[in-house]
Amino acid sequence: MRKKAAWILLVAVLALLVAPGAFAQAAPAAEHTTNWVGVAAALALGIAAAGCGIGQGMATGAACEGAARNPGAFGSIRLAFILGVVFMESLTLYALLIVLIK
Secondary structure, eight states, rough: OOHHHHHHHHHHHHHHHHHHSSSSOOOOOOOOOOOOHHHHHHHHHHHHHHHHHHOOOOOHHHHHHHHHHOOHHHHHHHHHHHHHHHHHHHHHHHHHHHHOOO
């Protein structure tokens, strides 16, 4: 059974390697180029959004844990949490602004 699965996998990989060459078209005129600035800006926005999401998740978890451990400090924990989330979100909005400018 393993040998059969290995052959099927090998055929699939070969088909995936041959397909781009088989379906390739002639290159268009040199007038069309890729806008690498736009690609880099979109990649930067994706990284900024991912980092913001991870940071906000970690901050939310830490704020919930802190409030659960010390309910008397909930007000100051909430204030610090909201301020931190605002700063994280503003970084993502700045990255979006850069993407829209470019």
